Amino acid sequence: MPIEIRQIPCLSDNYGYLVRDATSGLVASIDTPDPEAINQALESAGWKLTHILNTHHHYDHAGGNLALKEKWSCEIIGPRGEQEKIPGIDRAVGNGDTVALGPTTASVLDTPGHTAGHVIYHFKGDDVAFVGDTIFAMGCGRLFEGTPDQMWASLQKISTMPPETKLYCAHEYTKANAAFALSVDPDNTALQHRAAEVDAMREKNIPTVPTTVGQELATNPFLRPDDGALQATIGLLGASTVDVFAKTRALKDSF
Template sequence: MLLIHMFACLSDNYGFLIRDSASGKVACIDTPDATAILAEADKLGWQIDEIWNTHWHPDHAGGNQAIEKAHGARSLGPAEVDQRISPLSQIVHPGEMLRLGDSSAEVLDVGGHTLGHIAFHFAADQVAFVGDSLFALGCGRLFEGSAEQAWNSLSRLMALPDETRIYCAHEYTAANARFCATIEADNAALQARLEEITRLRQDNQPTVPTTIGLERATNPFVRADMASVRAAVAADASLPAHEVFAIIRKRKDTF
């Protein structure tokens, strides 16, 4: 069983410390704020054994060296982290299985936000840590990859079971929701979700984690192959889904 400790850090990031309950092994998913992460680990009495990076951006890998030094942690992640931020103990690739004590995770290819972006799917725990590839009611801006690459990555995530809890790395949901309402105003599930998001944020509560099923029902970025979404953006029925996705992504970039 995987224990997950989530906490807010920086302006809108979430930090994640995960612990395999059988072995006591602990990993940090990304390193947005080393000071906050080390403080949370100290509060819990957890020794950080490993760092698992999703991509190279500094608010995801910038704290690696400080945590390595403080806890003697091993760092694992895509080659882009090793090349652009700091040396990794181990470069990992999509399709590989990683172990944290008795818990295991598959490395998923979710490139688009960055070319080498990966996610970690713990199938037995029905949990995935997706970095900035997928957000609650959104997805990461395409800084490096193409719309087709990002659509394929999101489709890969949408193939996971509906019950899979998705831990994304930012609290962007309220802003995403305002945009989504301009795409699918008649989506009843989305309208209900907007009300829930408003309530949660008014109480300063997180909207993360989300689930695959919830995103599939309400997130227009992953619904680009749906007739209702095509109609909302005036996309021809013959247009490939990744091109419909590109239209939605461009609209969000200037929203």
């Protein structure tokens, strides 16, 4: 039986997510950007929170942990590499570990780059991944604590998932990301179509998340450092994928 997912707009541009295993009734909050909004969503759905799955330690991802734990006595699971920074953590996980919600399981993948210990949760059986701030629609996380080599390796873990895999990113950054993507990959027709689609969606306040692995492989410049046209646009034709990725990320930082 597939999982149920509720997407919750939080703060200025975050998304929180509730994941419910229908067989057991267990419910996880993916990160905790806004405990009030999460509690309202739980009440609306008639669900009880049993788990929190943190992707990384930033406040807009773990800041609501303690308030939700006090209310629900839920188990908090978070990245092993950041366990000292995760409020209320009960269980630390890392690459190769699994998290179970009844019969539904998620694989944990280490994806350092945005932060040193960032993890994502891949529900393979449902073709769903909750990716925090590692990847966004047509973007990727800023490298606050990691290196370009680390982030490129992390993105490759996502890019090798089945193309139909839905990627639940943590922010609504897509319109701004599309503008940058067009600046470095201007002749990409798939990107042009996607950018126009995003503009229309945002005019109607429709979320552009989730995206899919296939869609990102076609339109996300951070997954396309091996593309000759992109390399030529940024002046690194024939360079290594890591060097192209690093230059692309640096250009985005100052865009």
